[in-house]
Amino acid sequence: MRLFTALWPPQEAVQELSRAVDALEELPGAEALRWTRPEAWHFTLSFYGEVTEDQAADLRARLVRAARRAPGPLPMRLHRAGRFGDRTLWVGLQQEEPHRQALKKLAAATTAAGRRAGLLPDDKHPSFHPHLTLARAKGRRTADLRPYVEQLESFQGSPWSARELLLVRSVPPRSGVPGEQPRYEPLERWPLGP
Template sequence: MRLFAAVLPPDEALRELGRAVDRLHELPGADALRWTGRPAWHFTLAFMGEVDEALLPDLIERLGRAARRTEEFPLRLHGGGHFGRRTLWVGAAGALDTMRMLAERTEAAARRAGVSMEEPRRYHAHLTLARTRTDTDLRPYVDALGPFEGRSWTVSRLLLIRSNLPGGGRPGEGPRYEEVGRWPLGAAG
């Protein structure tokens, strides 16, 4: 099964972001981007790829431990950016050091559970909004997102998500996400 650890913004934060993204859709060339669906908006902490189901019990135990070792923290959606000329994202502000630590702990938990992970790289909190297969000037979208400031919320849980890749061949069809595990953050968890 294809898995990743994530933080999900609350509904109100997603509604605020939705209003900002609706305005992006009005920009020239927006129809050439492949926009992520709102049900898919999340912050990936650690992408694990294909994971053998036999590893799941140990992975679940270790992720629970990582969650208990990390206190709740404030976060908000903030601004925007791009990776190269193919991925547009909205960023985050708040306790980013704590979020980075949670990302490192989830990655370490996966490795210790036997999940084959890519080489570690410095975590960059972002929520992907759109992708393109061709080189595209994403600066107008980043500029439009620049002033975006969502309201703050408290990150209180870690989730393990299964990504079911599309198989129907419908244009624009994205993956379907299924929650596999959920843990409260902090010692109380």
């Protein structure tokens, strides 16, 4: 099974962002993008790839500790958009210090849990850039994402707090239908903080 850890925004935050994204889907060229479904919007902390049942059990034990060591709920808000080249459109987070550092530490702890469970190489120290993917260019094409980023320049969602660390299973599409997206199934949830 393919696993990753994530934070999931609450329904109210998703609805606010969804209204802003609906307007983006009306812009010229939007059909060249594969838009992610709002119910799948999340912030990935660490991606582990294929994991056996034994590895998953070890990982779970380590993630329980990582969640417990986090400093309680993490205040944040969805804020502005950005892009990774001409392939991926995303929305980011706005956080005050020390919450920004606490989120980075949580991401590092979930990555360390994956390394200690033998799922990630020791030399893997990815930089953490919290983002929620809104759309990707279809196939191997690229797209001019600047108009979408500009449209969301002033977007600022309402404040909310991440309260749980989730271990999520990614179920890849099987139908062969172009554009079909993976399905995400939360397997475990742990409250953040002692």
